[in-house]
Amino acid sequence: MIQPYDLSTNPMNTVEWLFAAMECVHIGSFALSIGTIAMVDMSLLGAGVKGRSPAQILRATELWTVAGLATVITAGLAIFSSDPLRYYYSPTFRFKIWVLLAAIVFNYTFHRRVALSGSSPFIAKATGAISMILWVTIVFSGLFFAFNPGGY
Amino acid sequence: MSLATLSHAIQSTDFFTSVRQSELFYPTVMATHLSCIAIFGGMILMTNLRLLNLALKHTPASVVIESLRVWKRIGFVVMIACGILLAGSHLEKYCANPYFQLKLSLLILTGIHGLIFHRSVYYNTRLDEEGKLPAKAVIAGGASLILWLSLVVCGRWIAYYDDPNAIAGLLRRLAHLV
Numbered sequence: 191m192i193q194p195y196d197l198s199t200n201p202m203n204t205v206e207w208l209f210a211a212m213e214c215v216h217i218g219s220f221a222l223s224i225g226t227i228a229m230v231d232m233s234l235l236g237a238g239v240k241g242r243s244p245a246q247i248l249r250a251t252e253l254w255t256v257a258g259l260a261t262v263i264t265a266g267l268a269i270f271s272s273d274p275l276r277y278y279y280s281p282t283f284r285f286k287i288w289v290l291l292a293a294i295v296f297n298y299t300f301h302r303r304v305a306l307s308g309s310s311p312f313i314a315k316a317t318g319a320i321s322m323i324l325w326v327t328i329v330f331s332g333l334f335f336a337f338n339p340g341g342y
Numbered sequence: 343m344s345l346a347t348l349s350h351a352i353q354s355t356d357f358f359t360s361v362r363q364s365e366l367f368y369p370t371v372m373a374t375h376l377s378c379i380a381i382f383g384g385m386i387l388m389t390n391l392r393l394l395n396l397a398l399k400h401t402p403a404s405v406v407i408e409s410l411r412v413w414k415r416i417g418f419v420v421m422i423a424c425g426i427l428l429a430g431s432h433l434e435k436y437c438a439n440p441y442f443q444l445k446l447s448l449l450i451l452t453g454i455h456g457l458i459f460h461r462s463v464y465y466n467t468r469l470d471e472e473g474k475l476p477a478k479a480v481i482a483g484g485a486s487l488i489l490w491l492s493l494v495v496c497g498r499w500i501a502y503y504d505d506p507n508a509i510a511g512l513l514r515r516l517a518h519l520v
Contacts, residue, residue, distance in 0.1 A: 210498055210499060210501075210502050213498050214494060214495050214498050217376070217379060217494050217498065218491060218494055220379075220380050221379050221380055221383040221384040221387055221494075222384060222387055223384075224380035224381060224384055225380060225381060225382075225383060225384010225385050225386075225387055225388060226384060226388060228380075228381040228384060228385070229384075229385060229388060229410075232413065237412075237413075238409065239398075239401055239405060239406055239409040239410070240405055240408070240409045241401075241405065242401055242405075246400070246401075250397070250398050250399075250400060250401065251388070251397070251398070254388070254391070254397060322381070325380065325381075326377045326380070326381070329373060329376050329377045329380050330370075330373040330377065332376075333369060333372055333373040333376055334369055334373065337368075337369040337372065338369070
């Protein structure tokens, strides 16, 4: 028998400090995931770690990126569980999730291929720039939703 | 003049009043502050992990530090500028907030940290010469990691603080648990 979900039994709503702690985990782990992706992006833009190719930076950071993404999404789901309908019906939150899906797909297909294969400088720079824009858009939409869940 | 009057005067200037009242500008500044944590904070994190010998092991630590320095500087300036706008526009409330006071103290400690390890680690081009990073590099990386994570936690906790007795209450509960 499926029980209806009762918000008031969720530790995220009953334990006073848990929501804020999850937000801290969310912020720390997006710094890890987005920061490592940004290092590859900087490399693609020609302004990364000196003497290292985008492929080398990608190889050296990819496990940290995955760990960061897994943590940030887990913490995000915990935050989401505190009031799922409020998130579900928010246009800003929906936008965030679509861009997040696009960013993850982009990161593990095109971005990865360009970083590993060494494309033309134009393609490399464009890929780095698009990646940065996608990830910053996600941070912005997350904040704008938190600031005004009613939507803009 | 007390701190409360001074902070009230600062946040009441036309400039900070318009920041506070703007519907889009204020969240935009906050989102920029957060994006800086994502991109440049992430680079600080990776530098610390390199100094701790946990990441980027195939690249000398001095090369990682030197290459990312310009980005971390740009990020730091933007982050601080946003922080001034955010805190300045609510300065009276912030000054009375212990987490804000703690965050400022941690920022000062971060500056002192940079000075302490300036020559021996951060500007040491011979840092990797021994093949193994010296203990001071590991200490610098660990201290920086703790400082920056604490800064993020304080930043978030500022937003949840509204009760002057909250910390005392929290300590009492913790004492009770122990």
